[in-house]
Amino acid sequence: MLKTLDILLGMTVIMLIASMAVTVLTQFVSGLVNLRGKNLARGLCDLLQQIDPNLQREIAEQITCSVLTHPMISSVAQRLGDTIHREEFVKLLMDLASGEIPKNHSNPLSDEAKQQLMALLQQNGIDNPKDTVDKVRNYALQLELSNPELAANVRHSIAMLTEANSRLVAKVNGWFDQTMDRVSDRFTASSRLVSVLCSVVVVAAIQLDSLDVINRLSMDDQLRDTLISKAFAIDQAQTTAGKAPVLNVDSVKTELNTLQELGVIDVINSGQNWREHWCEVNPIGIILSVFLLSLGAPFWYGALKNLLKLRGSLAGKDDAQRQERQRQQPPKPATQP
Structure with a gap:
């Protein structure tokens, strides 16, 4: 049971780091195309046409x-x-x-x-x-x-x-808040779409095959232990800061380099090598990675914290059961001279 939980923890750490990259890329794209401004402009146009x-x-x-x-x-x-x-x-x-x-x-x-x-x-009275x-x-x-x-x-x-x-102020005050709610909903939907597209880009760039990662975690004890240590470090940093750490390009690059050193991902420098490497990945694993990353970094932060709590509880029970078994074992007979 504990090994299965450790596999889930390792997978969560990997997805959290990759989702950080998705978040940074999503923020960059959203700012570049000014999603907030465009959705606000659309909402104000609707409001003006509601007035007249x-x-x-x-x-x-x-x-x-x-x-x-x-x-x-x-x-x-x-x-x-x-x-x-x-x-x-x-x-x-x-x-x-x-x-x-x-x-x-x-x-x-x-x-x-x-x-x-x-x-x-x-x-309208002005x-x-x-x-x-x-x-x-x-x-x-x-x-x-x-x-x-x-x-x-x-x-x-x-x-x-x-x-x-005037009628103008009455109409604006009557419709403005509802209009802003619609603007917020449209922005959220637009950001969600951008996030999914950025997930596709990140998964394709690092060729993150979730099925291959799960297989490696189930067989490689050292990789599991390293990622579990990383999970505790991330949780400790978040607890100390009182919130999720601020994401930037440098911090995300550092975390991705960590996964690269562990052999979890492989950022191909050559376009030809990148194309050839696709023969080794499982398309289902790639699709699964896109879905998991589209859940977003906040989801994986929450999952990491919950899994660490569960692991601590299970580890304590395992230790108690082990000590109980040791007490119940009969003493070894004394050897005759």
Whole structure:
């Protein structure tokens, strides 16, 4: 029983290290294609069309792009920001409609988009966007003077409800949180897909055959012992830090080198050798590896901790049973001279 558990522990350590590589790669790809920003832009487009069903999708996308690339929202020019509060969204809509934008704004609205945005605001109770947003900011300033204990978001929310009380604010406040929930769900689904694709890339790159790994762990006592020691080291590091360690390229590279030295994985340097090595791997083992890695590093951290607890419990029982058997054995007869 203990040997089977040790095989599972060794497999868990290997999958945890490989899933670290998947996590780092997933974060890189998600940041590169700006998944958060694109999903947020889609959600805000949906919100604008909910406010005005007659608004063309192209115009809604242009307005959203201008909002999310505003210098106060986006940290990099031309890159969509990935976070915005509802009060910020309403105030930026009014700023864009009234032409109050900084000179370094990379995506100003076209005349047509500005006209349609102005019409949207007027249809929803904001006749003069410039005056309205000025009143909102002045009221927020007065609140800061009179009630400095209030949080900034509370002040801005009160100012918006007081000075811009309109159908626009009612619609945005009524739909914003639900829209952000949908944005979060879509981002999670997109990230999941990217994670699966990155799992395929990592498994293919290191040719991780789970069935071969299990066979090796069942036969190689030294490999099992080394990986179990590694499991205790990882768990101790996590316990000391109080959370899962921060992943970066260097730490993942170090862990993969450890697996390479143990002969668990084989990072082929030559393209020809990499292709030839595919003849030695089991396709089912490769598919299983992709599935296991797609579970994610948090899953394997949890599995590692639970298996270590179970192993400690079983090891204690085995020791107790061994001592009990030794006590029950009859004493050896004394030898005659």
